[in-house]
Amino acid sequence: MSKERVLLAHGSGGKLSEELIRRVFVPAFGNPALNRMDDSAVLDGYRMAASSGAPQLIESAILARGPAGARPSVGRLALTTDCHVVKPLFFDGGDIGRLAVCGTVNDLAMVGATPLYLAAGFVLEEGLPMETLERVVASMRAAAEEAGVQIAAGDTKVVEQGKADGLFITTTGVGIVPEGIDLSGSNARPGDVVLLSGPIGDHGIAVLSRREGLEFGVPVASDVAPLNHLVAVLLEASPGLRAMRDPTRGGLATTLNELAAQSRVAIQVEEGRVPVRASVRAACEMLGYDPLYVANEGKLVAIVPPDEAERALAALRGTRYGEGAEMIGSVLPGPPGRVLMRTRIGGTRVVQMLMGEMLPRIC
Amino acid sequence: MSKERVLLAHGSGGKLSEELIRRVFVPAFGNPALNRMDDSAVLDGYRMAASSGAPQLIESAILARGPAGARPSVGRLALTTDCHVVKPLFFDGGDIGRLAVCGTVNDLAMVGATPLYLAAGFVLEEGLPMETLERVVASMRAAAEEAGVQIAAGDTKVVEQGKADGLFITTTGVGIVPEGIDLSGSNARPGDVVLLSGPIGDHGIAVLSRREGLEFGVPVASDVAPLNHLVAVLLEASPGLRAMRDPTRGGLATTLNELAAQSRVAIQVEEGRVPVRASVRAACEMLGYDPLYVANEGKLVAIVPPDEAERALAALRGTRYGEGAEMIGSVLPGPPGRVLMRTRIGGTRVVQMLMGEMLPRIC
Numbered sequence: 001m002s003k004e005r006v007l008l009a010h011g012s013g014g015k016l017s018e019e020l021i022r023r024v025f026v027p028a029f030g031n032p033a034l035n036r037m038d039d040s041a042v043l044d045g046y047r048m049a050a051s052s053g054a055p056q057l058i059e060s061a062i063l064a065r066g067p068a069g070a071r072p073s074v075g076r077l078a079l080t081t082d083c084h085v086v087k088p089l090f091f092d093g094g095d096i097g098r099l100a101v102c103g104t105v106n107d108l109a110m111v112g113a114t115p116l117y118l119a120a121g122f123v124l125e126e127g128l129p130m131e132t133l134e135r136v137v138a139s140m141r142a143a144a145e146e147a148g149v150q151i152a153a154g155d156t157k158v159v160e161q162g163k164a165d166g167l168f169i170t171t172t173g174v175g176i177v178p179e180g181i182d183l184s185g186s187n188a189r190p191g192d193v194v195l196l197s198g199p200i201g202d203h204g205i206a207v208l209s210r211r212e213g214l215e216f217g218v219p220v221a222s223d224v225a226p227l228n229h230l231v232a233v234l235l236e237a238s239p240g241l242r243a244m245r246d247p248t249r250g251g252l253a254t255t256l257n258e259l260a261a262q263s264r265v266a267i268q269v270e271e272g273r274v275p276v277r278a279s280v281r282a283a284c285e286m287l288g289y290d291p292l293y294v295a296n297e298g299k300l301v302a303i304v305p306p307d308e309a310e311r312a313l314a315a316l317r318g319t320r321y322g323e324g325a326e327m328i329g330s331v332l333p334g335p336p337g338r339v340l341m342r343t344r345i346g347g348t349r350v351v352q353m354l355m356g357e358m359l360p361r362i363c
Numbered sequence: 364m365s366k367e368r369v370l371l372a373h374g375s376g377g378k379l380s381e382e383l384i385r386r387v388f389v390p391a392f393g394n395p396a397l398n399r400m401d402d403s404a405v406l407d408g409y410r411m412a413a414s415s416g417a418p419q420l421i422e423s424a425i426l427a428r429g430p431a432g433a434r435p436s437v438g439r440l441a442l443t444t445d446c447h448v449v450k451p452l453f454f455d456g457g458d459i460g461r462l463a464v465c466g467t468v469n470d471l472a473m474v475g476a477t478p479l480y481l482a483a484g485f486v487l488e489e490g491l492p493m494e495t496l497e498r499v500v501a502s503m504r505a506a507a508e509e510a511g512v513q514i515a516a517g518d519t520k521v522v523e524q525g526k527a528d529g530l531f532i533t534t535t536g537v538g539i540v541p542e543g544i545d546l547s548g549s550n551a552r553p554g555d556v557v558l559l560s561g562p563i564g565d566h567g568i569a570v571l572s573r574r575e576g577l578e579f580g581v582p583v584a585s586d587v588a589p590l591n592h593l594v595a596v597l598l599e600a601s602p603g604l605r606a607m608r609d610p611t612r613g614g615l616a617t618t619l620n621e622l623a624a625q626s627r628v629a630i631q632v633e634e635g636r637v638p639v640r641a642s643v644r645a646a647c648e649m650l651g652y653d654p655l656y657v658a659n660e661g662k663l664v665a666i667v668p669p670d671e672a673e674r675a676l677a678a679l680r681g682t683r684y685g686e687g688a689e690m691i692g693s694v695l696p697g698p699p700g701r702v703l704m705r706t707r708i709g710g711t712r713v714v715q716m717l718m719g720e721m722l723p724r725i726c
Contacts, residue, residue: 003492004492004493004494005489005490005491005492005493006487006488006489006490006491006492006493006496006521007489007521008489008521008523009521010487010519010521011487011519011520011521011522017519020519021517021519024493024496024497024500025500025517025519028500028501028503028504029483029500029503029504029507029514029517031513031514031515033513033515033516034514034515034516034517040516041480041482041515041516043479043480043515044414045413045414045479046411046412046413046414046479046539047411047412047413047414048409048410048411048412048440049409049410049411049412050408050409050410051407051408051409051410051439076414077411077440077480077537079480079482079515079516079537080482080516081482081483081484081516081517081518081533081535082484082518083484083485083486083518083519083520083533084520085486085520085522116406116408116409117404117406117440117442119404119442119443119444119535120392120444121444121445121446121484121533121535122446123446123448123486123531123533124369124373124374125369126368126369126370126371127368127369128368128369129366129367129368129369130367130368130369130387131367133369133387134387137387137388137391137392138391140391140392141391141392144392150394150396151392151394151397152394152396152397152404152406152442153396153397153403153404153442153443153444153535154384154388154392154397154444155444155445155446155533156373156374156380156383156384156388156446157374157446157447157448157531157724157726158369158370158371158372158373158374158723159374159448159528159723159724160371160723160724162525163527163528164526164527164528164531165522165526165527168486168520168527168531170444170446170484170486170518170533170535172444172482172484172516172533172535174440174442174537176409360521360522360523361520361522361523363520
């Protein structure tokens, strides 16, 4: 144990990431918010309430780039942080800047929080072209405007050439969880329906093909997008919504395993209902990947009560980033923590969490 | 301009850092909070209020490791973020973990905020001994307990060997600024008194001597410490307190220049009153450094109205981390933005901001 070293797989988002958290971080930092292991910590110590008066008016003029009226007036504080080390920095459909904003906005949205403020920390490698930094920052600005959040704090450090890889961005998000919303990966119940907001694997394949210089028949663009507006629509359509999660590192398979484990239920998914673009499927076959484990950056899984499923699905399909939504499965009483796949040919197989590392530095 | 590249000096905390912020970040992200360029953003959109009821009780059992009763019940949200890339990871008096917690706690404290929650993002280099990570995390926990803050959210990414340097930590802090407190580097007025909480240069010299394997006659330990309890005492003693800032990267000289520029005043400092340990002075002479530019991680500069100066000084001296506090100078009407030093032999010289990079990766 004293000779153990950090492996790439510890950053995979899969089994070894979970072990690292449970073994190193939870024992040291353990507290109710962190222990829940949701995408954001929802903190009970303070309530937030929209202020009135002049400063609020000035600030909300900036904040109001998102849909009007979407900002709750009272709620709890949500906090989340994400490091971004994607390689390469630019890829079809996005770049590290858009990723850094959307990843954090989405982690807030997954607990039902309305994202308010971001903080961004940059570690730059000496020699990075200034123009690269400017492009990334412009992309962050555009994504922040789309999401309707304000980048309110930042820091920059520079390390010697060869001591980083271009740039890394850590984005932290603060949001407000409106009164009455209490979502958690531990809320799924037998009978619930599992929704997926669109086809999987786009982000991972887009990044990988750019990194390796691969050409597929049809180019694949990353799905990286802020999901907070879609989530607002979903919350409206499904007041009984149990949980949401975005299947990033580790892919859909890992996310479903996390949800099943947290809620101590089984989740059964119909293979034929999980949307995968033909181009992504072809790329995965060529590379020997299973799309279930490939990262997404603009998709979510939602678990809803059965009587709200149709309405929730229709609502998702009515949004810009949810057009391809599908009902992909359901929650069973057990075996707890198990994810099962009913295959196209009628069999059933167990879907594991991601073991090892498949695609390092995908986000 | 299109061929310009990022230099180590862009991370110095001095002139080039300021230019990078003004040229790249402010135009893109510019908003009232960021534009103030204080150590933390203080956000006017929402008020925070301590909640009552069971969840609060559970959480405050964890939070209450700091001094009892120090947590304000109502206030504005403060947000700050800091990347930590110090090299080496361990040095006399501290390590990157203690630095990551204290740096962020102190940035909150400098705007008068009571630190509440931290988020920590780790970028790990493949091959890092797990034991190193465990030591760093244990140190973060101890520092968080000392400061009375909760580490509520986290993330870990791993990059290939040779693509980072051991580990980087980005810490983001959320705090509450009590009603009635409005501190900013732009508040200094002619006649105000400048206080410094203790001797300067300890952190920079401690890190440098460990990095370079230098031995000085007397070993120098970093001053890295959480200043929030000291700040609470100071706020109590000086209700008219104008501004505080911790002289980290760029040292005391850069901090005074920032304060003079933000407030459009001059600051005059008495060389003989600026405390520097003999060991630090000796090390600086050997290395050709001016202690005024060497980083501190457990010191603050406070600007107070003249009639509160004596009381504020006495209060500082009564705290654990303020024993060596001194009155080092005063605020003059102009020339605006100018920092002047009255030397021991009776002359006056201009003290510039840090130009270029003196000690890369000092925090």
